[in-house]
Amino acid sequence: MSAIPSPNETAVPVLSVRDLSIALPPGADRPHAVANISFDVHAGRILCLLGESGSGKSILASTVMGLLPEGLRPVGGQVLLHDQDVLRYSPEAMRAIRGSQVAMVFQEPMTALNPVMSCGAQVDEVLRQHTALDRAGRRARVLEIFQHVRLPEPQRIYDSFPHQLSGGQRQRIVIAMALILKPALLICDEPTTALDVTTQAEILKLIRDLQAENGTAVLFITHDFGVVAEIADEVVVLQLGQMIEHGSKEQVLTAPREDYTRSLLDAVLELEPAQRPELPHSYPLLEVQHLFKTYETRRWPAKPRIVNAVDDISLRLHAGETIGIVGESGSGKSTFARCVARLIEPSAGDIFSDGRSVARASVRDLRPFRQVVQVVFQDPYRSLNPRQTVGESIIEGPLNFGVPRAQAWAAAEELMRLVRMKPEALRRYPSEFSGGQRQRISIARALACKPKVLIADEAVSALDVSVQAQILQLLDDIQRELRIGILFITHDLRVASRICDRIVVLHQGKVVEEGPARNLFTAPQSDYTRLLMAAAPGRAYRFARSSAAPSVLVDA
Template identity: 75%
Template sequence: MSQETAPPMVLSVRDLTIALPPGADRPHAVSDISFDVPPGKVVCLLGESGSGKSVIASAIMGLLPPGLRPVKGAIELRGQALLSCSQAALRALRGTTMAMVFQEPMTALNPVMTCGAQIDEMLAQHVKRPKAERRAAILAIMERVRLPEPERIYASYPHQLSGGQRQRIVIAMALILKPALLICDEPTTALDVTTQAEILKLILELQRENGTAVLFITHDFGVVAEIADEVVVLELGAMIEKGDKHAVLTAPRQPYTKMLLAAVPELSPPDRPAVENAYPLLQAKDLCKTYVSGGWPGKRRVVQAAKGVSLMVRPGETIGIVGESGSGKSTVARCIARLIDPTSGDIFADGRSVATATKRELSPFRRHVQVVFQDPYRSLNPRQTVGESIIEGPVNFGVPRAEAWAKAEELMHLVRLKPDALRRYPNEFSGGQRQRISIARALACNPKVLIADEAVSALDVSVQAQILTLLEEIQGRLRIGILFVTHDLRVASQICDHVLVMYKGEIVEEGAIRDVFFAPRHPYTRKLLAASPGRDFAFAR
């Protein structure tokens, strides 16, 4: 009887070494990396920001930035050597045989094209179908990735969608041609837990239907627990550990892997000191935000993004807002920060109403209420060094430049970056490093209230734990209040004193973390908790 041959690998990476430009902090971005991705399997690349995960993905896709070059090793896609392929050959493979979901959807999407047109552009390049058939296929994949109102989304521009909806557009674009290899670079970072669970389920369905191989890059151990077959752990470009998911996550051999697992936040909250009943630093009363679009000759559309939201933030207190993408979390945060105007309701800062304040009247409010945004690449000026971005606020408020720069150097240490990073540009950093820079910039003005809109969603678990500890230390020292918007229930549990659950613009449940997360009253809260990835997985700690 002939021995059954093993199926050929969809992707094989052998001894891959990629050199960094001269003067970098290490000679190689990745060194001697080897792994395989078989058909129908998920291999997760796991490691801290800057470990080389995204560099490997870019090398496979032929999208390495200038200055990075492979100096050793091989990459084969279904037996075809990719490192020696021409750009024309790589373009033919992208979309049809291999596809990639990028970490930051706003930088992956064209801001001046509708979402439907962007997906259609790729279809038109690779398949010969009538326009009506392509449109039907696009609407079908939009529905499959759980985008609401596909017809409306098809005609919408990226800036008109929430962060989670933009990420689903990128995922739809990657999935529509059913590639043999799907590379996912933090594809669920911007998604809430329920959508995340649906997307992970969708990826697994695609595997079963087409035998798709998936290379999955993530810092979320819950996602790894849900989806991975094998795990490759990277540290500063070196492969530290490789093996079956259960072996790596429950019985790690290497100290680095053990350290990462120890940093995974638990759903059970730590004991936090009670917040005294002090005068609120920031308060919202019956806040409403209504968007009206369309009209003659089309249909007028009214969306109530926030309905009757009330909350207060006291000194030393962290208030969390959780909910799905599109639930109104970021809208409420932006209204309270006066980045957008509320339709009705009132906002008080130190007892003074700022809901209708003019730009000049808002100047002191801007200093004392700072925001850390969800997408760090969009919030940093690509033409400014990060040092100039950090000191810009304090200098505008009258702080001497030398003093502001010294403060920026101190903040670099706090967010675990070297002070010489201040002279570099945003595109020279990884996504997680850019988010740390954004946090440093928000802290530079010594705010009384910090509004964090998914501030740690782009960070790996070890840096995430450090940032959460840092925020707690700063809060304890300066008695600042924090309004913390997140889709990660584990993170909310670790830092928040009080949590608000939002659904379709309304607060459906609120209370202390232990009450809301361990004795939820509302069906929507129970749905969120049930969808939390890796909730019941026994991580090694």
């Protein structure tokens, strides 16, 4: 793809943010969500806002869209869209320009789309609000944009509901909705965070191609340096609402001026296997033999459709070992993990925990197994009860297994120290913590029952690079201390290379390759594995590294 030329210095930018400050409510951890931020986004250019959670990236996007949450307010500066300050626009004026002049692609398409409306009807709604086209004309435009964003079978997709589509297809629907009126400015708020590497590569190429074709200005929000390397023309680095660095992609990623930017770059994982210690031979903690999970879907009058979500998978997990299960969305990773944890029933095969079969055990007979195998889920926001203090969430498991409350609470305090948090935090609620802190609490809760096996299902995929590196280091440290086995489910090959001793690659429910991580990353045998590696964003980019810096950030 040819490089986009630098903008004419005299050209009026599509978006110009000037000395913008957004005040936080009284009692917040700092006075401003963002303070004195300035940057321009020109037509045909992509500017990436980069920073950790809480840096103010999404607040800036919400301000441009006129969608600031209640309690936040601009207290200084301007947001100029085509030289007009949108901070002075009425709600009616903002509604008129959303979609037609500025549009947004949100991070999670399943929550951005209405679950009870067909996908075609949701895109049609944009045309009904902003154009005078009749019903037939609108349908033709929707089918045209579906084809343009490379959705298969546009007619079928038009009548489908969001839950009937894959994550990548849903994100294409959201992109189609944002681009159908050809806005001058497109805001993308973490649009690829939850997507696997191949779908992510497709979405990034699609955004780049559509942006170049229409000359759209793009404000792209991300915490993923690989995505920045693939897509950015310019980069703005934010930290706690302050603009730390601003420059071209090459300058920021290869010659950063600020220590904070260098520390973020030091936390970016390489796509190469880490040095892992040799494991002594031991009896397997968990053994899976020829596991199957089959779903049958019925849609009258069509014939029933059989889907083999998990198709004949076997593995052994030993003490102190981490096995990575990698693959695209729909490859069967999470279904396999849920079968192993007995959260869903396997269709066939066997699961042994400490030599005892649990594949067909009753709920009552599974009680000892529930203590041995614990799960850390992807989204710590949803896996913790918002109405319970984190202390109550952590001790709930041990209490159910008969541990006295005082003993369970003392153990919870030790666990908080183990996950590098203060014991006083046990009396606070999940809403009072960041995403990375919540994930640490989720790990502490999983360890409270003293399991021998930990199943981490995409446990770091939604975290920014520095927090991700800290959580991976934390899991490593915990494993060395407690000798637990970890089954690590991920679509991120960089993460798999950092933490896994062995890797199992899944595709459409089948194992296409497995073996030691070092062998798999240095000499993959399967074409599919090579495809996954080639699709990793920024794989060939050489980021700046501090010569004396560790490979990961250590939590303070």
